[in-house]
Amino acid sequence: MNFLKSSVNGKIWLAALGAAVAGPLLLTIADSTVMLAGGLFLYVFFLQYQAFQKQEMQKKQIAQEKMLREISFGLFNNVLEADISENRVLGENALKLSDLLGLNKSDDYEEIIEAVVAKLVKEDFREEYKKRFSREAILALYQAGQSSFEYEFIERSDGVSYAWVQTSVCIYRSFDTGTIRIISHVKNIQQKKEKEFAILQKAQRDPLTNLYNKVVTKEFIDEFLLSMEGRGMHAVYLIDIDNFKFINDHFGHAFGDAVLSRVAEKLNRSFRASDIVGRIGGDEFLVLAKNVEDRAIVLRKAEETCKSMHNLLKGISGSASVAISIGICIVPDDGTVFDEVYIKADAALYAAKKKGKNTFVLYENL
Structure with a gap:
């Protein structure tokens, strides 16, 4: 009788001991599982958030490029868009410029630049113009982190009489193709230059x-x-x-x-x-x-x-x-x-x- 009682008490004691040991262990495993699942969820959420942010940024930049084109073409007659990586002038202005230069509807960027230099740019500025607007120079600027530049020179914008002009160039990477492109516009600054020269002459x-x-x-x-x-x-x-x-x-x-x-x-x-x-x-x-x-x-x-x-x-x-x-x-x-x-x-x-x-x-x- 005492033996039996002792045996039962031992089993109860052992059961209690097992519960005391196994309980925290089971809880630890459960907590780890929850934490792991939570971490995976956060990681997936972070990746999705990053993708969403990137997509939103691309949408904004594409909209910005579209707006830039619309504004540029609305304000300036002489607008040029070109894919520098692929050596092509883009858009309707490519055909207009090609016809003006007598190139028979060519969209070859280097050919058009050579014709612009020969037929429109005043002789004193030709070498510098070719250097600044060469594909190599523009790609080098982009690689160096420069997204724009300006150049002032004398040209015959109307094909007849020379005048001072300023070309403003925006350099960017296309989200559609991944290629390097430019959008440039030319504005007449003859009056501004005449005022500058008058001030300079007065000083001299x-x-x-x-x-x-x-x-x-x-x-x-x-x-x-x-x-x-x-x-x-x-x-x-x-x-x-x-x-x-x-x-x-x-x-x-x-x-x-x-x-x-x-x-x-x-x-x-x-x-x-x-x-x-x-x-x-x-x-x-x-x-x-x-x-x-x-x-x-x-x-x-x-x-x-x-x-x-x-x-x-x-x-x-x-x-x-x-x-x-x-x-x-x-x-x-x-x-x-x-x-x-x-x-x-x-x-x-x-x-x-x-x-x-x-x-x-x-x-x-x-």
Whole structure:
């Protein structure tokens, strides 16, 4: 009896022990299963969310491209869309541009760019235009993370007269094909450029005579002499109005200003448009005559310039007259930069003044 009771108690004890051990174990397995299932659900949800976000982004970008095309074609006549990867110009404008260029409805991007350069772009800008709009350059910009660029140049947009224009280019990857494409439009900026040039000219010019001021004269002469074109023979004329103080004192500063303006006009007409003519002091002018053939021509031009001033005030004053003295030096014999030639020409001018004024002296004859 005691044995039986003991046996039953042992079984109960063992059962209780088993439940105590197995219970938490079963709960742990259940929790792990729930956690694993939850993790898988979250992972799948994350992937679906990412796909949804990507799809939404693509929809937005496609809509944006469509809007860009609609706006561009609405605002600008000269719009170009091209697939750079496939070397094709796209859309109706491809045919219009091809017909304008005489290419018989070609959509070949490189062929169209070559024709644009040859027939529409002004010669000074052709090489740069070809570089900027080459397929290699555009693909390189895209690879570098650049999505747009602008270029200003001169072309005959109407096929007849030249004008300043600005091309704005957008570079993007097509979601449909995966290829690199561009959308560009051209707008006329002639008026803007004319205003910019007017402001620049005002900064460069002497307000009284409209000749280059001293700073710009020096800068232009140094730039020219350092260039390949500046390697020839050139003449520097330093010109001073004789007795200008007397003119100012006896006839007034307004009359003196009129004399300066007349001398400036005469110098502009006496020298070529390619020469550099500037006012570098009160009554002092400097001219760089480019690419002269020999010294005889240089001296003859100085003599003609002196004589041209004799009747300068005819119709303005019966008692006042104008004469000038000129100092001359030769590039490269007497110098190759502005500061060198100015010192030599100034020494020659001083000699002309001492000689009796109304004459000219060549530096090498000192």
